[in-house]
Amino acid sequence: MSIPSYQLNHLRELESESIFVLREVAAQFENPVLLFSGGKDSILMVHLAVKAFHPAKIPFVLLHVDTGHNFQETIDYRDALVERIGAKLIVGSVQEAIDKGMVREEKGYNATRNYLQTAVLLDSLEKGKYDAALGGGRRDEEKARAKERFFSHRDEFGQWDPKNQRPELWNLFNGRKHFGEHFRVFPISNWTELDVWQYLALEKVELPNLYFAHQRRVFRRDGILLAESDFIPRRPEEEVFETTVRCRTIGDITCTGVWESEAATLEDIIAEVSMARQTERGGRADDKRSETAMEDRKKQGYF
Template sequence: MPSYRMNTFELLESEAVYVIREVAAQFERPVMLFSGGKDSILMSYLARKAFYPGKIPFPLMHIDTGHNFPETIEYRDWWMEQIGAQLIVRSVQDSIDSGRVAEEEGPNPSRNALQTITLLDAIKEFKFDAAMGGARRDEEKARAKERFFSFRDRFGQWDPKNQRPELWYLFNGHKRPGEHFRVFPISNWTELDVWQYIERQEIPMPSLYFSHQREIVRRDGVILARTPFISLTEGERWETSRVRFRTIGDATCTGATESVAVEMADIVNEVAATRVTERGGRADDRRSEAAMEDRKKQGYF
């Protein structure tokens, strides 16, 4: 007699696949955002599963801040071939060049906030009506109340008071012209779930996630990697250390952690034992207690 039981990973996987298929079915022009980080790698991997043996019926889009680690772009192009997906790239540099946005001033100009404009422009350009993102509810307090189908008004803004209740497995994606949705298929995964699943499924990951020698600078308790986009301020110096990244995003604000994790199993063990949240390493979240909520209201993912 079969037990008909599913473990946590199978349940989370089934749920995410259901949500991704719902997006493909309910929307005319969906897109899946791809940052090159583990969450978007996982999400695109699940999209591949959702439509197998068919192809992923929507494009993936990378909002390129221009502040990338070269490894990210290399991996991105290789991964798209692996999963047979179509990739669109829109860059923040273009938005700056066309005068849509202005670069931040100061020693560590972050383009994290700027990518919101580029994203909204791209959504308009391609008339996307649903954009899937790899955000998870356990990442940050403001995300804990986020829906799977997150409604955005004509200005791309998120109004916490105007979100639709989600009951059972019913996701309401009906909308008026100009309105769109952000959809988060892996909402219910925790960081540890993501890594454990990646380990079990043996999904190849970018080298940045594994321990390596790198030149870094320590700034406000955050370890930042040496890139052309960061210059030292007074009293700071470059040093070499064994580090890895827990999240991968804009190189100017993605913090590294000191680590000797070289195998996937090491990473899982490290994540299981760690006492700091992954966003604890992100400089942009530290700016104020409600930083994430403010950015979300503007249309940030």
């Protein structure tokens, strides 16, 4: 008789940790919401939430902060997913906020609605009286995120105070708060980009086609390939050409770079990510504005 092995592999251990955190959120908060962007990390979050509460439905409403500048594939995927799991979807619209004069749109070639999302997000959280917002942020993404907690406390203005975070020990998560404050919770903090892809492959999770190699009309700006779109004004010298690309991250179309790639399956993607020499956020124009772009946005209440 062999000695039984009680060792989980790293993907199952990460899965178990995330499920634990999701269940803590359901238990500790009254009105939690899951931020859904249509990207692979939020798809993973929904998948984990379904597993955590099976056979019951997930106890979270999904919130999509919609800049209006989307890849159509993202919206189609989102609507199908919501229908399949029987969840409720709330859409916070940046367009509506602009129309109402709540926020003002940037102008110029590099204009993006990325920064406007923060105001709309905070407004949606306040309107829905949500006391916890689950996000798919990962610590390996960016240096300011490397110091983020699983349970991240936000004051009544939705701000993050990196110097005054609660210490987080063992698996004891302190979700206590005053009225009007809320938490951002990051159940997949410890996952890396490669872990996410390996796990999605292992679990055979269906993904939007944008992640796989496809033909697309693109142009080059500051070394990054962007999709041709009515939402992005082009400079005269920026020539559009067609090539085979895929997205490594999916966000607002104006700041999501696409990569030349032939990866057509999850296995191809895993091989590509293992060999990659650029971080996935390397194609995100929103991070390139300054060295502390992410830290500054997070302090104000960004995802």
